[in-house]
Amino acid sequence: MNYISIKDINSLSKWVKQAIKIKKNPLKNQSLGKNKTLGMLFFNPSLRTRLSTQKAAMNLGMNVMVMNFTNEGWTLEFEDGAVMNSGASEHIKEAAEVVSQYCDIIAIRAFAGLVDKEKDYQETVISGFLKYATVPIVNMESAIRHPLQSLADAITMEEFKPRHKDKPKVVLSWAPHPKALPQAVANSFVEMMQLQKEMEFVITHPKGYELSPEITKDCKIEYDQNKAFENADFVYVKNWSNFNDYGKVTNSDPNWTVTAEKMALTNNGKFMHCLPVRRNVIVSDEVLDGENSIVIEQANNRTYSAQLVLQKILKKI
Numbered sequence: 001m002n003y004i005s006i007k008d009i010n011s012l013s014k015w016v017k018q019a020i021k022i023k024k025n026p027l028k029n030q031s032l033g034k035n036k037t038l039g040m041l042f043f044n045p046s047l048r049t050r051l052s053t054q055k056a057a058m059n060l061g062m063n064v065m066v067m068n069f070t071n072e073g074w075t076l077e078f079e080d081g082a083v084m085n086s087g088a089s090e091h092i093k094e095a096a097e098v099v100s101q102y103c104d105i106i107a108i109r110a111f112a113g114l115v116d117k118e119k120d121y122q123e124t125v126i127s128g129f130l131k132y133a134t135v136p137i138v139n140m141e142s143a144i145r146h147p148l149q150s151l152a153d154a155i156t157m158e159e160f161k162p163r164h165k166d167k168p169k170v171v172l173s174w175a176p177h178p179k180a181l182p183q184a185v186a187n188s189f190v191e192m193m194q195l196q197k198e199m200e201f202v203i204t205h206p207k208g209y210e211l212s213p214e215i216t217k218d219c220k221i222e223y224d225q226n227k228a229f230e231n232a233d234f235v236y237v238k239n240w241s242n243f244n245d246y247g248k249v250t251n252s253d254p255n256w257t258v259t260a261e262k263m264a265l266t267n268n269g270k271f272m273h274c275l276p277v278r279r280n281v282i283v284s285d286e287v288l289d290g291e292n293s294i295v296i297e298q299a300n301n302r303t304y305s306a307q308l309v310l311q312k313i314l315k316k317i
């Protein structure tokens with residue numbers, strides 16, 4: 001079993017319930033991972049994913065090895081048949097198979113390059129590991145997906161959803177950012193929301209910032225952010241760079257920053273963000289520090305999302 005996308009989950013509601021159960025007693029399965037090794041490979045920076053996944057593995061009694069490829073690993077080649085006479089030192093064929101000798105599960109973080117859309121949307125790095133590794137693979141944010149995040153988001157929404165409402169309203173809102181960021185978090189949030197039967201879902205972003213139609217399918221898009229926020233129970237905020245004009249920042253309109261005035265349009269809505277977040281660019285201090293901000297609980301739930309995934313894989317190996 002691999003965990004590459006939220007679609008690897010057979011029943012989201014069951015998984016969310018199981019994760020909430022783990023949260024109540026996280027050390028219950030401390031012998032499940034005994035003498036098993038998790039290898040965590042990072043091609044990009046991380047705070048939450050690195051520590052929460054490591055913590056999850058420790059809760060299961062696993063050993064953990066972390067390797068940072070940004071400055072420690074050999075540069076890898078992913079193309080079959082490449083003549084490796086410049087740049088990359090090692091082919092993914094050997095690298096993935098070698099890491100598989102030392103690890104029982106391999107977790108990988110490899111962001112989108114945001115230069116070559118086709119390469120990114122083919123998931124070159126994680127697909128290379130899937131092809132050549134001989135052990136299960138866990139996605140810690142690939143070019144186009146962040147399924148450990150969206151599982152933690154689902155857990156958090158289950159904990160905070162208003163109990164009196166049949167169909168809570170959830171809004172995914174784009175917000176400005178100075179740098180070009182991947183679409184992965186937004187893509188996975190959308191894919192997770194498509195599995196939520198009991199929630200109303202709206203995406204809001206400036207015109208031209210549409211995510212891949214293969215991801216959003218028939219999701220409702222509302223270009224008026226204020227209108228989208230009306231009566232919302234959860235506002236999930238994230239910047240992503242342009243998918244059409246690929247990887248470009250074509251809009252940095254501060255009117256899209258989430259402020260207390262905008263949150264006042266909601267149904268006492270909760271503010272969510274995967275973090276790290278740029279204060280007073282994505283969201284005002286007032287909202288982020290306010291009592292409806294649930295970003296810290298979201299980050300806390302990353303441990304239980306990772307622990308559930310590792311637990312399920314460990315039971316199969």
Ligand SMILES: NCCC[C@H](NC(=O)CCC(=O)O)C(=O)O
Pocket residue numbers: 141146179181182183184185239274275276277278
């Ligand atoms: N893993 C959570 C988000 C990671 C990444 N954010 C960032 O790179 C933000 C960096 C900055 O604000 O400089 C993203 O959007 O995919």
Ligand SMILES: NC(=O)OP(=O)(O)O
Pocket residue numbers: 045046047048049050141149274275276
């Ligand atoms: N939310 C998240 O994945 O954070 P890190 O990038 O710090 O791991």
